[in-house]
Amino acid sequence: MTPTSNNGKTGISIPAATMERLPRYLMQLFRLRRKNCDSVNSQSLGEALGLKDTQIRKDLSYFGVFGKARYGYNVEYLIKAIESILGLTSEYNLAIIGVGNLGKALANYAVQVNSNFVLKLLVDTNPEIIGTTVADLPVRSMDDLPQLLSTQEIHIGIIAVPEKAAVDVANILVEGGVRALYNFSQAELHHIEGVFIENASISYGVYKLAHHLSGSWPRKK
C-alpha cells in the first residue's frame, strides 16, 4: 500500500494508517445504526474501538468531517462519508474459490458484511461439495470457472484453497478478468501486474500474540 491513499474524485490524501482504521469505524457505525443511534461523539467512538478521541477527530478531519461540540457526529452522514472514501458507492461482485470450512465461513461472512458486496459465485473441486448450497448459492465446479468468469463480472476473488492450488487459482481468476484477490491460502501471492492482492495472513495474529506474551510474561519451554 502506498503511504497515502488518494480518493480519485476529491483529490484528498489520507494517511495509510487512517485508511486502515476506516473499515473499523464503519463497522462500529453500522452497529450504532442497527441500534437506531443518530449521533456519536469521538469519546464513545474511541471507547468502542480502543482508540483515543483525539485520534478519531484527527482521522475524520482528513476528509473534512468535523463533529459538533454538543452533538458529536451524525451517524448516517459519517457512514456516507467513509463509504465514499472507501469506494463503497459501487457494488462489488465476489467469488469464493474453495468451499471447505474456511470458504463456507467466508461465504456466510460475506453476505452479512455490507450490501455493497454481492456474493455471486462459489467454486470447488470436490464432487461432494459441488452442487451443494452454501449461503443460498450453488457450489459450481472449478472446471467451469473460466467459462463462469466470461459470463459474469467478478471484481474480487477470494481464494480459500490449499496452499499448493493457490497460484493456479489466482492465474485463472486474473485471466478471467478479476483485478482484486483476497488470499486466505497459506501461499504467498505476490505482484501480478494490474492486480490488487490482499493476503489475509490468519496465522500472523498468533505470532504477534506469542511475541507479546514472551515479552511481558517470560516462560520456560
Add this chain to the structure above:
Amino acid sequence: MTPTSNNGKTGISIPAATMERLPRYLMQLFRLRRKNCDSVNSQSLGEALGLKDTQIRKDLSYFGVFGKARYGYNVEYLIKAIESILGLTSEYNLAIIGVGNLGKALANYAVQVNSNFVLKLLVDTNPEIIGTTVADLPVRSMDDLPQLLSTQEIHIGIIAVPEKAAVDVANILVEGGVRALYNFSQAELHHIEGVFIENASISYGVYKLAHHLSGSWPRKK
C-alpha cells in the same frame, strides 16, 4: 501496538513495521526448509514475498543478522533468529472457542502452522458439535470451559463465535487466566487490563480491495 517492539532478553528495539513482516519471513523460510534449501539471498526472499531486497536486508540487520555476499542467509540460522525475536522459543497452548465452519478451519490451520503452537482445547455450545472430533481433538461443552481452564494452562484463546457471544466468551477466558485473545468474531474487543487482543478483521480486506478498485477503476453503481 507500540511503535517499536522490545525483545526482553536482548534489549533490541525493532520497528513495528519490521515486526509485522517477520511472520511472513518465517513462513517463507519454513517453505524453503521443507524444500531442503540451506541458504537464501535477499533477492530471492524479496521476490517470494513481494518486497525489495534492500528492505529485507534492513529488516534483518535490526537483530544483527547479515547475509554473506555469495551465500546469502543460512535458512536454519535465520529461522532460529526470527523465532527468538518473535518469542517462539516457548510453547503456547491454544484454545478455540466456537467450532463452526470458521473454528474448524482455524483448528486445521493451527495444527499446521508451527510446532510451537499446540491446540489443546475446542469448545462449542451446539449439542450436535459437542463430542465430535476436529483436528484430532474432542469438542467440549462451553459450560465446562471455566473448569477446563482451571485444569490446563491456555495461553492464547481464539474466539470464533457469533458477534453477540464474543464479549462473554472473552470474559470467561480472561477469568480463566488466558492473557492473549485472537478475536475472529465481528465484535470489537477492546482494552482488557493485562490482556493482549488481536482482532482478525477478516472483512477489512474486502474494504481495502474495494478502495483500490474504486481508485484505479471507476465504476457506476
